[in-house]
Structure formats: structure tokens, C-alpha cells
Amino acid sequence: MKRAMIIINPSSGKELALEYLQKVEQLLRSEAGYDVVVNETAKELDATNFCISACEDCFDLVVSIGGDGTLHETINGLLDQKHRPLLGIVPLGTVNDFARALQIPLDPDEAIRTLTSSQVKDVDMGRLNDQLFANVVAAGSLAESLSSVSSEDKSKLGAFAYFREGLRELVNNSAAPLRIEYDGEVWEGDSPLFIATLTNSVGGFEKIAPEATVDDGLLHGFIFKDLNLFNTLAVGASLLFGHLKDHQDVIYFTARHIQVTSNQPVRTNVDGEEGPALPIDMHILPGHIKVVVPEVQVV
Numbered sequence: 001m002k003r004a005m006i007i008i009n010p011s012s013g014k015e016l017a018l019e020y021l022q023k024v025e026q027l028l029r030s031e032a033g034y035d036v037v038v039n040e041t042a043k044e045l046d047a048t049n050f051c052i053s054a055c056e057d058c059f060d061l062v063v064s065i066g067g068d069g070t071l072h073e074t075i076n077g078l079l080d081q082k083h084r085p086l087l088g089i090v091p092l093g094t095v096n097d098f099a100r101a102l103q104i105p106l107d108p109d110e111a112i113r114t115l116t117s118s119q120v121k122d123v124d125m126g127r128l129n130d131q132l133f134a135n136v137v138a139a140g141s142l143a144e145s146l147s148s149v150s151s152e153d154k155s156k157l158g159a160f161a162y163f164r165e166g167l168r169e170l171v172n173n174s175a176a177p178l179r180i181e182y183d184g185e186v187w188e189g190d191s192p193l194f195i196a197t198l199t200n201s202v203g204g205f206e207k208i209a210p211e212a213t214v215d216d217g218l219l220h221g222f223i224f225k226d227l228n229l230f231n232t233l234a235v236g237a238s239l240l241f242g243h244l245k246d247h248q249d250v251i252y253f254t255a256r257h258i259q260v261t262s263n264q265p266v267r268t269n270v271d272g273e274e275g276p277a278l279p280i281d282m283h284i285l286p287g288h289i290k291v292v293v294p295e296v297q298v299v
């Protein structure tokens with residue numbers, strides 16, 4: 001019998017997570033014929049450890065029910081595993097970038113219905129030092145400030161909470177000296193923010209990198225030059241309208257391997273959570289995981 005493990009953060013989804021859990025269990029057992037094990041997370045890294053045991057026990061499917069934090073931790077359980085189960089996603093967070101990029105419905109009930117889809121996509125992962133990321137790595141003073149956006153603001157304001165925090169930080173003009181090496185090329189200079197994204201959706205902005213697809217085998221890099229308030233607003237506008245890579249104050253590139261260093265302490269943000277300080281080394285793992293996606297895909 002096929003076996004599925006559900007990994008659920010019961011505190012996500014405005015207290016409705018457990019209701020959705022029942023629906024997922026019911027669907028997987030009765031309609032899809034899985035033997036189902038349920039694991040509720042209680043703290044950081046629980047999702048990673050549950051997913052590691054699913055790999056070691058050769059489960060067929062792991063379903064992550066929760067926000068981007070739970071998904072990021074679940075995916076990290078797949079790191080360096082010989083057997084990697086198929087991944088299903090029920091997004092219950094406020095941003096849900098990975099689900100957006102895969103066109104998995106943001107309505108949990110609709111997302112649950114897609115779990116029995118016959119369509120599976122090979123999706124790229126990024127490796128950063130000793131962890132995986134599914135979506136985005138940001139480095140620079142702006143990345144640090146994005147880590148400080150509260151869950152309350154995210155719930156209330158959605159992607160705009162990041163935009164507001166970003167503007168506030170840029171007005172304070174706190175660029176850091178960065179050295180960015182990508183596939184043999186080097187850029188050096190002061191920058192408030194460097195982003196390497198795997199997908200089009202970053203912080204809920206689906207037009208940040210329209211050219212990035214989940215299976216193109218590339219990291220998409222954006223270096224923001226040192227900005228004043230005036231060109232910050234112009235960059236903000238091009239971000240909203242999907243022209244970021246063409247802006248004169250932004251350097252855009254694609255690469256398979258990127259290293260970022262600084263002679264000052266600079267922190268990062270990885271998939272929306274606080275990440276390690278520089279230096280960082282990242283590379284693409286093409287088609288590293290298999291994800292259940294809706295039947296009709298336009299990605």
C-alpha cells in the first residue's frame with residue numbers, strides 16, 4: 001500500500017489547520033488509497049525531522065500543511081536523501097510564494113483537491129551552504145529588515161508589509177559592501193540588497209522575476225545599486241510592474257553558482273526566514289524534487 005505522511009503546523013492558517021487536516025486525511029485515505037501518518041509540528045525543525053524520517057522509511061508522499069516556514073523546513077528534510085518522496089502542498093501562510101510559483105491554488109480547499117492530481121513537476125531547489133531553499137535568498141541590510149516583518153503585519157498587509165519595510169530601510173540608506181561572484185563573473189560594490197530567486201514570486205510579489213520558472217535550472221540574481229529615495233521609488237514601481245531586471249539601478253543575471261561575501265557583517269533572509277550571515281555559497285539543484293501540481297499547468 002502507498003504511504004503518505006502529513007506534516008502540519010497546527011498554529012498556521014488562522015486556527016483552521018486542523019479542519020483542513022481532516023479533509024486531507026479523508027482524501028488521501030478514501031480517494032487516493034494511501035496509508036496515512038500524521039505528524040503535528042510543535043516547534044522549529046520538527047517538520048525537517050519528520051520529513052527526514054519519511055525519506056528514511058521510503059514514504060511515497062509527504063504533504064506539507066502550513067506556511068512558507070513549514071514548507072521550507074519540510075523541504076530541508078529532503079537534503080542529501082537517497083529516497084525523496086513526492087511533495088504535496090496545502091498553503092496556509094500569508095505569502096505562500098512557492099505555491100504561487102507552482103500555480104497551486106491559494107484557497108486551501110482547492111489546494112487539497114489538487115493533491116490527487118496525476119500531474120507531477122520536477123522542480124529546482126537551491127542549495128545554500130548546508131541547507132536547501134525553495135524560493136529566494138536575500139542578502140544585505142534590506143534582507144535583515146525583511147526578516148523583522150511581524151506575522152501580524154504580514155497577515156494584515158500581505159506583500160505590502162515587505163514593501164513598506166523595504167522602503168523604510170532604503171530611505172535610511174544602509175548599503176553594505178558586497179562581492180558577488182557568479183559563474184566566474186564578479187561584481188563588487190555597495191548594495192542594500194542582493195536577491196537570488198528560483199521562482200517568479202518573492203514576498204508575494206508575483207512579478208518580481210517573471211522570467212524565472214521553477215524548472216529552468218537557473219538562479220536569477222538581482223543586485224540593487226546604492227539608491228536614493230527618488231530612484232528607490234522608480235525601482236519599486238518596476239518591481240510592481242514586472243520590469244525590475246530592466247531598471248538602470250538593478251543588475252540582473254542568471255547563474256548556476258553564486259558566492260556572496262562582505263568585509264562587514266551582513267545577514268541574509270532565506271525563504272522568508274532569517275538566514276546565515278555572509279559568506280554564502282549557493283548553487284542550483286535542477287529538478288531536485290517532485291511536486292504534485294494542478295492538472296492544467298501554464299507555468
Ligand SMILES: Nc1ncnc2c1ncn2[C@@H]1O[C@H](COP(=O)(O)OP(=O)(O)OP(=O)(O)O)[C@@H](O)[C@H]1O
Binds near residue numbers: 011041065096
Ligand atoms: N505548533 C506550533 N506552534 C507555533 N509555532 C510553530 C508550531 N509548529 C511549528 N512552528 C514554527 O512556526 C514557523 C512558521 O510557521 P508557518 O510558516 O507554517 O506559519 P505562518 O507563520 O502562519 O506562515 P507565514 O510566515 O507564511 O505567515 C515554523 O517555521 C516553525 O518553526
